[in-house]
Every structure is written in C-alpha cells, then in structure tokens.
Amino acid sequence: MEHTTLAHHLLLAGLLFALGLTGVLVRRNLLVVYMCLELMLAATTLAMVAFSRFAHKMDGAVFVFFVITVAAAEVAVGLALIVALYRRRGTIQSDALNLLRD
Amino acid sequence: MPPDFSSLVHWILFLPLGAALFIALFLRRAGAVAAWLSTGVAFAIAALALRLLTAAPGDTRWHVELAKLGDISLGFGYLIDANARLMLFVVSFVAAWIHLFSVGYMRDDDARGRFFGGLSIFMFSILGIVVADNLLMTFVFWELVGFSSYMLIAHYFDKDYAAEASKKAFIVNRVGDLGFILGIAFCLAHFGTLNFAELGALKPAAGWPWLLGALLMCGFIGKSAQFPLHVWLTDAMAGPTPVSALIHAATMVAAGVYFMARIAFLLTPDVLQLIAVSGAGMAALAGLCALAQTDIKKSLAYSTLAHLGIMGCAIGLGRPDLAVLHMAMHAFFKATLFLGAGSVIHGCHHEQDMLKMGGLARKMPVTTAAFIAATLSNCAVPFLAGWYSKDAILEAAHASNLYLFTLLGLAAVATCLYSARMVRLVFFGPANSEAADHAHESPWTMTAPLVVLGLGFSVAAGFAADALIPAAALARVAEPLRAMAFHATSAATIVGLVALALGALAFRYYGRAAGVDSLRVDLPRFYGVLEFRWMDAVYGWYVDRVQRRLSEFLAFLDLLLINGVAVRWLGAGVPAVLGYLTGRTLHRGQTRLYALSLVVGTLLLAWYFLAR
Numbered sequence: 001m002e003h004t005t006l007a008h009h010l011l012l013a014g015l016l017f018a019l020g021l022t023g024v025l026v027r028r029n030l031l032v033v034y035m036c037l038e039l040m041l042a043a044t045t046l047a048m049v050a051f052s053r054f055a056h057k058m059d060g061a062v063f064v065f066f067v068i069t070v071a072a073a074e075v076a077v078g079l080a081l082i083v084a085l086y087r088r089r090g091t092i093q094s095d096a097l098n099l100l101r102d
Numbered sequence: 103m104p105p106d107f108s109s110l111v112h113w114i115l116f117l118p119l120g121a122a123l124f125i126a127l128f129l130r131r132a133g134a135v136a137a138w139l140s141t142g143v144a145f146a147i148a149a150l151a152l153r154l155l156t157a158a159p160g161d162t163r164w165h166v167e168l169a170k171l172g173d174i175s176l177g178f179g180y181l182i183d184a185n186a187r188l189m190l191f192v193v194s195f196v197a198a199w200i201h202l203f204s205v206g207y208m209r210d211d212d213a214r215g216r217f218f219g220g221l222s223i224f225m226f227s228i229l230g231i232v233v234a235d236n237l238l239m240t241f242v243f244w245e246l247v248g249f250s251s252y253m254l255i256a257h258y259f260d261k262d263y264a265a266e267a268s269k270k271a272f273i274v275n276r277v278g279d280l281g282f283i284l285g286i287a288f289c290l291a292h293f294g295t296l297n298f299a300e301l302g303a304l305k306p307a308a309g310w311p312w313l314l315g316a317l318l319m320c321g322f323i324g325k326s327a328q329f330p331l332h333v334w335l336t337d338a339m340a341g342p343t344p345v346s347a348l349i350h351a352a353t354m355v356a357a358g359v360y361f362m363a364r365i366a367f368l369l370t371p372d373v374l375q376l377i378a379v380s381g382a383g384m385a386a387l388a389g390l391c392a393l394a395q396t397d398i399k400k401s402l403a404y405s406t407l408a409h410l411g412i413m414g415c416a417i418g419l420g421r422p423d424l425a426v427l428h429m430a431m432h433a434f435f436k437a438t439l440f441l442g443a444g445s446v447i448h449g450c451h452h453e454q455d456m457l458k459m460g461g462l463a464r465k466m467p468v469t470t471a472a473f474i475a476a477t478l479s480n481c482a483v484p485f486l487a488g489w490y491s492k493d494a495i496l497e498a499a500h501a502s503n504l505y506l507f508t509l510l511g512l513a514a515v516a517t518c519l520y521s522a523r524m525v526r527l528v529f530f531g532p533a534n535s536e537a538a539d540h541a542h543e544s545p546w547t548m549t550a551p552l553v554v555l556g557l558g559f560s561v562a563a564g565f566a567a568d569a570l571i572p573a574a575a576l577a578r579v580a581e582p583l584r585a586m587a588f589h590a591t592s593a594a595t596i597v598g599l600v601a602l603a604l605g606a607l608a609f610r611y612y613g614r615a616a617g618v619d620s621l622r623v624d625l626p627r628f629y630g631v632l633e634f635r636w637m638d639a640v641y642g643w644y645v646d647r648v649q650r651r652l653s654e655f656l657a658f659l660d661l662l663l664i665n666g667v668a669v670r671w672l673g674a675g676v677p678a679v680l681g682y683l684t685g686r687t688l689h690r691g692q693t694r695l696y697a698l699s700l701v702v703g704t705l706l707l708a709w710y711f712l713a714r
Contacts, residue, residue, distance in 0.1 A: 021701065025698055094694060097693065100691065
C-alpha cells in the first residue's frame with residue numbers, strides 16, 4: 001500500500017465539503033441543513049490539519065483546536081435557535097420560513 | 103527707534119472682544135452689569151486711543167503671518183499711521199459717550215445684555231478695520247461690522263420693520279462686498295500681495311489698473327451708503343437710537359471713507375471722477391430729501407447721507423485727508439444730533455414724528471442746547487467744528503470743478519434748510535401732542551454725553567485739533583486746516599454764509615403754522631417728489647420684474663431637469679425597475695435559493711481570480 005499523500009487528504013476534505021454543500025442546498029429540514037453545515041466545517045478543519053501535518057508545522061493543528069472550541073459554542077447557539085424556532089412556528093422546514101419576503 | 107506701541111493696540115483691539123465674550127457667556131441675564139462693563143471697556147479704549155494719539159509720531163507696524171499658500175502670505179497685523187490714530191481716537195471717544203448714553207436710554211429694555219454685547223463686538227470689528235494692515239484682514243472685520251450692524255438694527259426683532267430693515271441692510275451690503283472680494287482676488291492675482299505697505303511700495307509700470315480701484319470702491323459704496331447702494335441707511339434707523347448714532351452716523355459708515363483714504367493711491371482718475379460726481383450728487387439730493395421726512399431719525403439719516411456724499415466727493419477730488427477730517431468732525435456733531443434725537447424720543451415716550459413734537463426747549467433745556475450747538479456745527483457756522491472741514495472741501499471743489507462745487511453748494515444750502523426745520527419743529531412753537539406736552543429731561547447718563555459731544559466737541563473740535571492732536575501726528579490733516587482757513591472773499595465762504603442766511607429764513611418759514619409741514623402745504627407736489635423713495639422703487643421693479651422672472655425660469659428648469667429627469671426618472675426609476683425585476687426572480691424568501699446564489703457567486707469569483 002502506498003503512503004497517503006497531501007492530495008489524498010485534500011481529496012477527502014473536498015469530498016466531505018461537497019457532500020455538506022449538497023446537503024445544505026438540497027435538504028429543507030433546518031436541523032439537517034445545520035448538520036451539513038457542520039460537515040463542511042469539519043472538512044475545512046481536516047484540510048487545515050493536513051496542511052499542518054505535511055508542512056511539518058504545528059500552527060494549523062493549534063488553530064484547529066480553536067476552531068473546534070468555537071464550533072462547539074456555535075452549535076449550542078444554533079441548536080437553541082432551531083429549538084426556539086420550532087416552539088414559535090411549529091415547523092423547521094426552511095420553505096415555510098419566508099415571512100420577510102414581502 | 104520709536105517706542106513700540108503694538109501692545110497698546112493689542113489692548114485696544116481685544117478688550118472689546120473680551121467684554122463681548124464675557125457678556126455673551128455670563129451676563130445675558132444681568133443687563134445692568136453688562137451695560138456698565140461694556141461702557142467701562144469703551145472708556146478704557148478711549149483712554150488708550152488718546153494715549154496713542156498723543157504719543158510720539160511715527161507709524162506703528164506689527165505683523166504676524168497666519169498662513170502661507172504658495173507665494174501668498176495671509177497675515178494679521180497693524181498699520182497705525184496718522185489717519186489711523188485720528189480714526190481710532192474719534193471712534194473710541196464717540197463710542198464711549200454713546201455707550202454711556204445707552205446705559206440711560208436702554209434702562210427699561212429686557213435684552214440689555216445682548217445689546218451691550220452687540221455694542222462691544224461692534225467696537226472690536228470697527229477697530230479691527232482701523233488698525234488692519236492688509237486687505238483680507240480689512241475684509242474680515244468689514245464683514246464683522248456688517249454682522250454686528252445687522253444684529254443691532256434687529257434689536258427689536260419682534261417688530262417686522264426692524265427685522266426687514268436689518269435684512270435689507272445686510273443684503274445691500276452684500277452687493278457691495280461682492281465687488282470688494284473680487285477686488286481682493288484681482289489684487290492678489292496681479293500683484294501677489296494684500297499688504298497696504300507693500301502695495302504702496304509697488305509702482306506698477308503701466309499704472310494701477312482702474313478695475314482694482316473700482317472693485318474695491320464697491321465695498322465703500324455699500325458700507326458708506328453711497329449712491330446707488332444708499333437705500334439701506336434710512337431703514338437702518340429701525341434700530342435703537344444709540345445704534346443709529348454710533349453705527350449709522352459716526353463710525354461704521356465712516357469706515358468706508360477711512361478705507362478709501364487708506365487705499366487712495368490705488369484709485370485712478372476715472373474712478374476718482376466717478377466717486378466725486380456720485381458723492382456730490384447724492385449730497386445735494388439727500389439734503390433735499392431730508393426736508394420731506396417727518397420722522398426725526400429718518401431726517402437725520404438723510405443728513406448723514408448728504409455728509410457721506412460730501413466725504414465721497416472729497417475723496418474723488420483727491421483729498422482723502424479732508425475726507426477723514428470731515429469724517430471726524432461729522433462724527434462729533436452727528437453723534438450729538440442722533441443722541442439728542444434719542445433724548446427727545448425718550449422724553450416724548452417714543453414719539454418720533456417731528457410734527458407731533460414742539461416746544462421742547464423749555465422742558466429739555468440741556469438736550470436743546472446740545473442739539474442746537476450740533477446743528478450749528480452741522481450747518482458749518484464759521485469756527486465751529488463742521489465748518490473747518492466742510493469749508494475746506496467746498497474750497498477744494500471750487501478749485502477743481504465748478505459743477506461739483508455747485509452741487510456741494512446746493513448740499514450746504516439744503517443742510518441749513520433741513521436743520522432749521524428740524525430745530526423749529528422739535529424745540530420751538532407749541533407742543534403738538536400729549537407726549538410732547540408731558541416731555542421731561544433725560545437722566546444724567548444721557549445728558550452728560552450730549553454736553554461733552556455737543557457743547558464740547560461739536561463746537562470746539564476745530565480749535566482743539568491743534569491742542570488735542572499734536573500737529574506732527576496729524577500733519578496730513580492739520581495742514582489744510584490752516585491753509586484753507588477762513589477767507590472772507592473765497593467762494594466757499596460766500597456760499598456758506600448764503601446758506602446760513604437761507605437757513606435763518608427757513609426757520610421763520612417753518613414757524614408759520616404748528617403741527618403741519620409748511621412746505622407740504624405750499625408745494626405738495628415738490629414735497630411728494632422728495633418724499634418718494636425712487637431707488638427703492640427701482641430696486642423693487644428690478645427684483646419683482648427682472649430678477650424674479652429669471653429665478654422663476656431657473657426654478658422651472660430645475661424642476662424639469664434636475665428634479666424631473668435626473669432625480670425622478672433616473673434616480674428613482676432605475677432602482678425601481680431593477681428592484682421589481684430582482685424581486686420577482688431572486689427574492690423569493692427561499693433559504694436554499696440564497697445559499698445557492700452564495701455558492702454560485704463564490705465559484706464565479708474563484709474562477710475569475712484563478713483563471714486570470
């Protein structure tokens with residue numbers, strides 16, 4: 001088996017990112033959309049770790065710790081918003097949330 | 103090396119500014135304190151100015167550069183020559199007594215703080231014009247004078263006529279000042295300096311361009327109420343009487359004359375000719391118009407116009423020294439006349455109609471004595487103050503141009519006629535109204551200035567000129583005083599004496615009937631012609647028919663092109679159409695659509711930057 005290279009990592013990160021993006025664009029349930037967004041974030045983090053690893057520097061890896069920490073806080077806020085939205089409107093289908101159109 | 107007096111000038115210039123600021127910040131409700139503070143400062147300035155006047159001769163110069171733009175230096179400085187010393191003294195001395203008069207006259211006014219603050223800021227402005235050593239500084243203080251004049255005319259701003267009069271004065275002065283500032287720009291463009299001394303040292307090979315003098319003259323025409331911008335002065339009488347005395351008789355209107363004397367070397371013969379003719383013409387006409395005014399202050403305003411015309415004529419004759427001398431003498435007696443009128447108005451409970459006065463000589467003896475003394479000086483009775491300068495100007499006119507001399511002679515006659523009429527109607531005969539019947543003499547704060555200025559200076563300033571003012575300090579002014587003194591056979595003296603005789607006849611003529619104007623009864627048509635305000639009618643026609651139609655046309659263009667095409671069609675139409683289109687296609691309220699456009703946009707940007 002060959003050694004994994006930077007290209008492999010980046011390909012994986014790109015696939016994950018594309019998967020998340022497709023989910024964001026296609027799905028209507030906000031909870032799923034949110035999970036897809038997190039997937040995109042994870043993909044970028046993966047790319048960053050890969051760069052860090054192959055450049056033999058720790059900067060990117062350290063950065064990733066901060067990203068994960070902030071993402072955790074962000075998830076707390078985002079989920080709370082979705083719960084609040086469901087309580088108020090009784091739905092979290094994005095198509096139904098178009099009050100500001102007019 | 104003469105002693106340096108610039109610190110003295112600092113005090114003279116900035117004391118009134120300090121007083122005005124202090125009053126504006128702390129004393130707006132404390133009218134009595136403000137009044138005495140302002141008056142005290144005015145007397146302090148007068149004392150300092152007297153010190154400067156009697157000090158050793160020699161010009162005081164002081165200059166500090168404020169900014170340098172390319173080769174152009176803008177600065178703040180003093181140039182105190184003999185004229186400036188005389189003017190400083192006259193302005194501050196007359197103003198000090200007028201301040202004292204105002205303390206009594208304005209005692210019952212609610213806005214005394216504002217009034218005295220205004221007087222102080224006016225003092226600062228006018229003294230700035232006097233000491234200024236360059237054109238731009240003169241212009242700045244010139245505008246400040248315009249502002250303080252506006253503020254003081256509009257003292258009774260809740261009265262429509264006062265508000266309108268102040269507006270008129272301001273706007274008419276703007277017309278003249280436009281010429282002034284164009285003149286400054288012209289001077290800068292051609293000679294690169296605005297400093298009087300540096301300009302004086304220049305000797306342009308082709309002579310001074312006539313346009314420069316003509317443009318700067320516009321400022322003088324506006325400020326000194328020369329024809330055709332004289333219309334604001336009579337309306338300016340809407341202000342309180344001490345303001346009329348200080349600003350619109352003794353000092354501000356004289357500032358134009360002083361300024362012309364300062365830049366006399368810039369004026370070419372054509373410009374001088376123009377000033378002389380319009381000055382002499384206005385002197386004669388305004389003198390006659392004074393005969394057809396029943397308001398005592400308006401009549402005096404026409405008298406001021408006549409004297410300003412005489413001063414203008416003196417400048418036009420190439421004798422600015424005589425103009426400045428006449429300005430000084432005129433300041434003394436005309437301030438007294440206005441203060442006397444103020445005292446009369448105060449005594450008669452704010453009655454200003456001369457036909458409703460009469461018989462005040464017994465009730466207001468001090469006012470009467472001072473007023474008559476100043477009137478005699480105004481009529482140029484030999485050896486009184488007004489005679490020295492007026493006789494000299496008449497003599498100068500006789501020596502150069504017979505037409506001008508005729509016009510000035512007519513002005514002298516008119517002066518005697520309206521003066522006799524005024525004294526006869528106001529102080530003699532029976533009392534013609536309730537108010538005049540119950541008139542009372544004014545308090546000491548008002549009579550003291552009358553005595554000093556009227557019985558003292560209006561009478562004796564001519565003799566005092568030598569005693570008070572060292573001859574060397576006043577060399578330019580004092581010389582003609584002696585050279586042109588009384589010659590029994592000279593034309594000017596003969597005209598003056600004839601005028602006085604006619605004045606005596608007029609005194610009898612106006613005594614014929616009480617409560618009516620004899621001239622109006624005998625020659626109603628002539629009286630009407632004099633009373634009618636011709637230039638106001640012309641300006642009214644111009645503004646209403648020409649200017650207003652042009653501006654209405656421009657307003658139509660504005661409505662059509664700017665407001666219509668540019669704003670309504672393009673400015674509002676394009677966003678409306680775009681908004682409609684995008685609203686139908688993009689703004690659907692679909693989160694996924696927004697996300698998609700975000701992605702597409704990002705991809706497009708990435709493609710653009712990577713594929714380049």
